[in-house]
Amino acid sequence: MLAKFRRNYGITISHIILIISSLAILLPILWVIRTSLANRLIAYKIPPVWFFKPTLDNYLTIFAKYPFQEYFVNSLVISGIASIVALIIGSLAAYSIARFKTGDPWLRLSMLSTQMLPPIALVIPIFLLMRVIQMWDTLPGLVLAYLSFNLPYTVWILIGFFQSIPVEIEEAAMIDGCSRLQALLRVIFPVALPGLLSAGVFNFILNWNEFLFALILTGRNTRTLPVAIASLWTQQGVNIGAVSAATVVTILPVVILTYVIQKSLVRNLTFGSVK
Amino acid sequence: MVKTPLFKSLPSRDRTAAKKLVAPAVIGIWIVILFPLLYALYVSFHDWILSQGKIGEVNFSNYITVLKDPLLLNAAKNTILLTVSVVVLEIAIGFGLALLLNNKRIRLRNLYLFILLVPMLMPPITVGLIWRLLLHPDLGIINYMLSLVGLPQPIWLADPVLAMITIIIVDVWHETSFIILVLLAGLTSLPDEMYEAAMIDGASAWQKFKFVTLPLMAPTILVATIIRMIAALKTYDLVYILTRGGPGISTETISYYIYKVFFVFLDMGKSSAMAFILLAIIILMTLILMRVMRTAEQ
Incomplete structure (x- = not known):
């Protein structure tokens, strides 16, 4: 009792x-x-x-008065392209490291060690270099900057994915007459697709949320959502309703995308150290 | 992790293929990380105020000047205070909530979990904005609520101590989700047999926690601590949106101070030197925690 x-x-x-x-x-x-x-x-x-x-007035305001659709598209394009490029380049490298131990263990560990790098340490030289090659305030400029964290993350997380795919599948395909490249494209990538998808979506979310690089490397032409809403506060005091609407618009895509990768969220967030 | 057997003797054709596959990523990392870092290292040994034009004289004393800078010391103190506070609070609260959520007899666990995980993926800038709206001295709902119950209504971000406390609270609100998620994943993968054995031995709930849960969870807790600590040492976004380092310099973190020297004072040499000092601090703290982890494992 x-x-x-x-x-x-x-x-x-x-x-x-x-x-x-x-x-x-x-x-x-x-x-x-x-x-x-x-x-x-x-x-x-x-x-x-x-x-x-x-009323939806606040949403109309941010899209009519401030060109939020432009910022939205900028965010979408930059985040999307950076994560796709990282996925293509990174998955090839991850496959090579997982299967052939290329550059082991230095190459693998150097991917992990980039996690310690503070963004401010990278953004200063990147800003200076982009001024020289005139890539400041351009979409490719920010995409390149985002690759500095998308690329190591993608390689590191996908090494684990490729290692968990049995070599036998690939060997069987090669015995059946596939070349290694064909085996990679037709057999391994389809099996690894869930891993590739979750790494890509996770990169997209990181890019979508990123602020410091965007603040320093974008100007009038390429401003992304976080930079745009941060500046909304200082302009002419605060329009509380507009700031709120902009906040909702910025958060919504992330919440939706999180559903796509919820199963692998822990692995993504911890750089694969906890599964 | 599943170990796959290596292809036993790698034909040289495959070896070149392997190198070709990593080449784009390695070149990419050279372009976007290594080259900029080397350039920053070069800049950090020069005088260079951007508004005065091209890169100036070689100056090996940038690092010494910077290390003697009382403002960097202030920023370092703030950063350490912030990091220790948020990591301790987030681990404590996150572990507590993860333990509650791991109890199978709690109904609606998944609903609670879903709600508690929402802040994790919100952009830090929006989190800061939301809290600025709530804490606004005249228009915010929080001070209105305080006035209803007769409590004083502070101007949250205008007082040096309160501003720091506010940043800590907002960070805890934002990042505890991450700890909950990681520790809950660890808890659910603990082997049941250990608990059954403890039950047969007549262990109390507290004993089960102390002798089974805690030792088994220690590695996961340390991993979560390291990841959060590295991120907290880089804190920039929240400070930018909540206080801009103010009032005065009372909430300036290292990252924020570097940003100021770089983007406001336009001192490329000194800001680059400070960035490397921050990197050194992060590496040092990570190595210390990893050493702790290794001795704890033995």
């Missing part, structure tokens, strides 16, 4: 802690969504108005 009471007591306390933590996460996000749907008058009102007719 007492034991049962104590056990239920523990469960109740667990629920209370979990509910409080969940609310601590949810309420700020819900508040921003609420503010993004309020008109100018209601957004500024303190004490707050709890019930009102939602």
Whole structure:
């Protein structure tokens, strides 16, 4: 009786802690969504108005007054191209390292060690060099800069994926008359596709969220979403509703994409050190 | 990790193929990482104020000047304070919540987990913006709530101590998800047999935690600590969006201070030198933690 009471007591306390933590996460996000749907008058009102007719005015404002569609497209193109290029180049290298131990162990470990590099250490020389070759404020410029973290990550994470694919599959294909390249393209890559996809999506999310490189290497032509919303705050005080709407627009694609890779999220986030 | 047998004798045709496959990635890394780093090293040994034109005289004392800079010392102190605070808090809270979520008798575990993981992938800039909206002295909901219950309504980001505490809290809000996810993955993969054995021996819940869970989880906790520590030592985004290092210089981190010397004072030589000092700090701290990890494993 007492034991049962104590056990239920523990469960109740667990629920209370979990509910409080969940609310601590949810309420700020819900508040921003609420503010993004309020008109100018209601957004500024303190004490707050709890019930009102939602409006999409703020979303129209950020797309009409500030060219948010341009920033959105910039973010999309830069993040997308960098992660695809990293995937193509990186998967070939990862395959070679996994199968042939190319440059072992230095090549492999140097990929991991780039994790320690602070972005500010790279962005200074990259900025100086891009000024010289006139790639500052260009899309390819930022794509190149993003490869500095996309590429090592992709190689490192895919080595593990390729190692977990049995060599026999490939050997069987080669006995059946495939060349190594054909075996790679027709047999190995299809099997490795889930791994490739999750690495690519994860890179995309990293690029989408990136701020420091974008702040320093972009100008009027290539501004990405994080830089654009950061500057929204300083312009003419704060338009709370517009900032909220821009925040929602920036977060939404990431949340959706996270669903695609949720199964391999732990592996992605920890550089494969925890599975 | 599954070890695949190596192709036993690699024909030379395959050896060249292997090299051709890594070549693009190696060249790419040379272009986007190694070459810029070497260039930064070169710049760090020169006087160079960008507004005064081309690269100046060779100057081997940049590193000494920078190490004597009281502002860098201030930034280093802030960075260490921030890093230690957020890593300790995030590991403690994250491990606690992961343990709760690992209890199979808790209903709606997956719903809780889903909610708790949301902040992890939000861009740091949006997290900072959300909290600036909430903490706004006049328009923010938090000070309004405080006024309802009769508590003082501080101007959060205008006070040196409160500003640092705010950054720490926002970072914990943002990054604890990562710890929860990693530690929960570790907990669910612990072998059941150990717990069954402990139960047969009549171990209490506390004993099970202390003698089974904690030792088995130690390596995972250390990995999570290292990853978070490296990231926290580089903290830039949150400081930029929340305080710009202020009030005064009370929340300037090393990364932020370097950014200022680089982008505001336009001093290429000194900012490059400081970037290498930051890199050295990160490598040193990582090596120390890895040494701890290795001795703990033995």
